[in-house]
Amino acid sequence: MADWYWQSWQGQDFLCCDLLQPWPHGFFTRQFWPQTPETLTASLSANAAVQRVKQVHGNRVLAPADLPAAAAEGPMAEADGLLSDCAHQALWVCSADCSPVLIGDRATGQVAAVHAGWRGTAQTIVPVAVGKLQAQGSRLEDLVVAIGPAIAGEVYQVSVDVAAAVGRTVVNDAASDDEAVVRALLQKEHSPLLADDTPGKVRLDVRQANAWQLEQLGLGHDQVAIAPHCTFQEPERFFSYRRTGEKQVQWSGIVSRDLAELP
Template sequence: MAEWTGLIASDLIGVPHGFLTGPQSDRAELHRIGGDLPTVLVKQVHSPRAIYVDAPFEAEARPEADALVTDKAGLRLAIVTADCAPVLLADEDAGVVAAAHAGWRGAHGGVIEATLAEMTRLGAKPERIVAAIGPAIAQDSYEVDAGFRDQFTGEDERFFRPGREGHYQFDLDSYVAWRLAMAGVGMTDSLGIDTYANSADFHSYRRATHLGEPTEGRQISAIALPASE
């Protein structure tokens, strides 16, 4: 068997999950997350929309959403990213798991809160939920302009570090962790890995753009709710 090319988070030990690495982020590796389960994917559009799923979608019929939530055993929820933050969540006691795609636009728009609302509807409790933030673009690599900064409030100032004239360095990882904390999540683990700086292991949309390379590459993150024995 090939060596596992993925990462796991300490606070999700016991829940099948993983953040795939490697330049290909091969979908064949998904079987290592929960075994031989159907994988559920959606059409990600940088929205705040979180949806309940109880079965996979046909590729041509995937709904537009940026978070998936389920309480149905035997499913693997997956999202794809290339600088945005992948967030995997679980309330083991309630038997509810979720996967969210949290770029700045989705996080700012409320995708974290929408995901938690859907989990809560299914019986999860925020204080019992554990979350893991996977590899994403780090503050040192994430330069934004004043127009970007102006879309945030004064309360968000802590997530912006002054950069070159008229620009800032945005801390997406910390911003997503803060949104999780403000929503009442009991525990959050951030892997703290910069997709932009780690070209051997991760796709980065911004890095590819800067280098004039193809930008289609993505890595996959997934979490599973195994079928009961």
């Protein structure tokens, strides 16, 4: 099992994962609010170019070449994932209860950062990001993935149709009705779904659903880590939209490296 550890910057701690040790990276807490990636990147790298998008709960994943020039006027590109196309790019996503997912390629040094809420997960945004990495030369066996702090399944109550939308990405019989998909998943070991006493409701672990999607792609258990922290249950560390209804976020970022910098 991968180890998670805290690293300090400006008197505050952010979370790191040893799977991603070759890359400067961090899952930041509410203590860093309201700082933005333009400031936070200094905690990871002195010379990395900041890359970010306007998140819209979809499955679009862009490279920096797809983004407007930093000096250009106008809105940011809409997407929920970024992948690097050269070294020293700092890729950032923000989240409150959704899953921040950081991916590294141990052979090329390239990385991806993904915002995976239930909607993005139902649209398989993490496999989309992996596919884009593969399109630029990555191999599945070289990838490592850290899924950061997010709302835990035991406290995330959703409707059956939401659970089924996510569940269809990890079951073979996608043609079944919503109730059948949910019933099938509830019977599986380490399921991303948990039973709920309220009729028409179920508990959903979006982190586990993403881990299942990665496993179905062919990644091994030792290539994927899930942070042992829940945004909803740790108010001293994390914002949670489900808990407070406030639109406040924490940032997660990772910096690409060139081959000479890899261990």
